[in-house]
Structures are given as structure tokens and as C-alpha cells.
Amino acid sequence: MTNHVTRAGGTSDSRLTQPAYDIDPDDIPDIVIRRLPIYVRTLKGLVESGSRSVSSEELASLIGVTAAQIRRDLSYFGKFGKQGKGYDIEHLSGAIEQILKLDRQWPMVLLGMGRLGHAIASYRGFSRSSFTIAGLFDADPAKVGEKVNDLVIRPMSEVADAMREEGIRVGIIATPRVQAQEAADLLVKGGAEAILNYAPVILRVPEHVTVREIDPVSALQSMTYYIDRD
């Protein structure tokens, strides 16, 4: 789930909102990291609505968590608020984006260009959110060469080389289930450190690679448990 990064030498600028000592990503619970995107999203919504600052209490009620949790989560990374005032929305939003490394655009490769792959390739939500699909790949020679949104589908065998050449370290798997592990292996070979997996399989990857599953079927299958009458 996590890797073993240690950030290099702390700076001595005491005005930084980041704590002066180094943060080891391994010291911060992954569950906290997974909440940060929701904080950013909600803060950006507040910016749109014209607000300038929020208290942890207000933010918490918007998100549906406790104020204590928000304050504790943020305290892992530094001090971002003002007692009596709350948080400056733009500042906090920017700070979390920096923590998550969302202050840049991440190119991604997409593996598997069936129905699902096509839908993902055409999805507009990624680019607004620091991500760009930069390469499409499929194992089926019949699909290779097809053009999808200005990108040409390339042969699966070229993934690893393409990733290294283009400095891509994020991959999306949208292959059929049985080819997903193979796809993951290729991504790892290409130097992937983050994999978004739409295939219904648990992938085996080295410890330094993070994987997140997108699994609507499992989500549905767990909800029916709670449904009352038949």
C-alpha cells in the first residue's frame, strides 16, 4: 500500500506552514491520505461559493465527518489555521494540493481499450484534476492504430518503453480480468508507482507501488446486505 520514501533535508525557513522537520510518508496513516482529496474537493466548492474562510466544524459538517478528525488529519502535515478564525480556504486548499503533489499534471497510460477503456479515455474529469491520459495500449492487433481522442492505440508490448521514454509513472488498468495481472507487470516494468485498477482482481505488485481498486460490482454486492425487505 505504501512505499518507503523519506523526504530529503529539511529547510530552515520557519515561516513555512509545513513543519520544519521531515515527514516520512510511512508515518502517516493511509486512511488520512485517502481523505485529503475530499478535503480539497470540498474546499474548492467553497471557493466557488465565494467564502473566504472555514472552521473545522463547518468543513466537517459539509463532508460528514467530525471536526476533530479534520484537525487531527491536518496536524500530521503542519498548522494551517488561525485560532478563533478557522482556515483560509484558498490557502488550505493549495497546501493540501501541494502535499498530494497535485500542483502539477500527471501523465498516465491506459491499458485495455475495450468498452471500459474507451469510456475512461473519453472521460473529461481527469484533466481538471491533475491527470492526463497520455498513452493508450491494447494487446489486440485489431485495435492497434485506432484513434481515440487524438491518441492512437499502441501495442501492449510497447507500454514499458513508452512509460520510460515519456516519464510516466501512473497507469490505469481496464483490461479483461484475466489479463490484468500481466498488464500490472508491464506497468511495474515501465516504472509505475501508482496503478488505478478497474479489473476485478487483486494485483500482485512490489511494495513501492500503490494500487487502488475501482470496483462498482463489489460495492453493489456489499450494499444489498443491508437491504430490508426482499
Add this chain to the structure above:
Amino acid sequence: MTNHVTRAGGTSDSRLTQPAYDIDPDDIPDIVIRRLPIYVRTLKGLVESGSRSVSSEELASLIGVTAAQIRRDLSYFGKFGKQGKGYDIEHLSGAIEQILKLDRQWPMVLLGMGRLGHAIASYRGFSRSSFTIAGLFDADPAKVGEKVNDLVIRPMSEVADAMREEGIRVGIIATPRVQAQEAADLLVKGGAEAILNYAPVILRVPEHVTVREIDPVSALQSMTYYIDRD
């Protein structure tokens, strides 16, 4: 997250693998419920591969969890294995499917027929997994009447009535962000007890309604935190 079901009167058939006393769904951690679909999926894979029984140890290594966790999870629901032997794969799989109420087909309504909605409507994975899309709805009159896979898109205003008439209690939201809460309200009005939400918003729903989020952007945004070099 959970509701307040109590199953009616326990049976006296002592051969049942289900415990004779009643299980209150609220007594079982949601995190356990969310793992059950993965157990089923993995067991079905084992059936395909021709195996007849598995130990908790083997199953655990396939899934990437501990054997203790699997045994403890299952113990919430009854006794499914044989000491010295392990679990009969078909039997365990069937038992968990019954617990999750996957021993039937669940009709669903899909709200929002933009790009994403179309992709979801065309997805084949649901029907193999106890779910059927039975109704398509959109707020845009221009889309109403359009035929997608044998289903005609109906006006959003008809959702609640359609759900009640057809006895549908599962809904999928694929509307734009700003219309998602409105869509959720309509689903609740129609008697929904389970909502799969693809829109990037936290939905407000009554306590007896379960919601699960499908949020690939947040998943990506939390993974970049762990990426090493820039």
C-alpha cells in the same frame, strides 16, 4: 451506513450453517461486509480452476489478507469449515452469496445518461453479478426517448413512481455533480435503500440508505502522495 434490521424468528433446524440465533446486521462491522464480495469472487475463481476445498490460509494468500481475518470474518455468520480440511468452496461461496442476498437478481435504475451513464448502461459486468439495469432516466428532454440497449431513456421526474411500480430499491447516480443530490433525493423518494454514486459529492441520505462512492479521481489524487521522484 447501516440500517436497523433484525431478522425475524430463528429456526430450530440445527443442521443449518447459519447460526440459529438471529443476526442483527448492525452488529457486524461494515468493513467485514465489504470484504465478503472479494471472498465470493475469489472462491468462484477457485471453482473455475477445479479445486474442491480451500483452507483459510490458501484463501488468505490469494486475496492478500491474513488467514485469521478470514476465519474471524466468517465467524460472524456461522461455521462454514471443517477442522483439518478447510472450506468446501462451492458451499462457502453459496453461503456468502446468501448472506449478501446475491441469490437473486436486483433491478436498478440509472440516473444521468451523459457519457458516463451510457458507459454504465452498456457495461456487461453487472448482470453476471446479480444486478440488472431496469430503467434509464435523464433530466434533459432532448435525451428522453433515446434507446440504449433495449431501454428507453425516461424523464427524471418519473423515477420515484417507476421505482415503486417496479419494486426497485437500488439506484446508480451518474449525473453531473450539481444534480447528484437532487437525484439522490428522488431515489430516496422512490424507496431506494442502496445508492451507487459516481458523482464527486457527498450525498445526504436518511440513515436507512446505504451509499457507496465510485471515485477514480480521488483514488488517483491520493496515490500521487506516495510517488517518489518528481
Add this chain to the structure above:
DNA sequence: TAGATTGTTAATCGATTAACAATC
């Protein structure tokens, strides 16, 4: 029977919450 593996309890680990001193 001996060996293997379950089901379950108690110990451990980790995350959430409550409380409050610090401080804007």
C-alpha cells in the same frame, strides 16, 4: 490415531473522539 485446520478468545494495534490549553 496423528496431523491439519477451524472457530474463538484475549492481546495488540491503530484510528477516532473528547477535552482543553494555547492563541488569534
Add this chain to the structure above:
DNA sequence: TAGATTGTTAATCGATTAACAATC
């Protein structure tokens, strides 16, 4: 200044793991 709200610590809650008696 008084009031509000943060940042942080300690207490609580909940989930995971280890260990092992029960038993196939």
C-alpha cells in the same frame, strides 16, 4: 479584552492478529 477556534494530548473505541483448544 472576550469569544472563538485551533492544535494536540489522552481516553476511548474498534479492528486485526496471535494463540490455542476443539475437532474433523
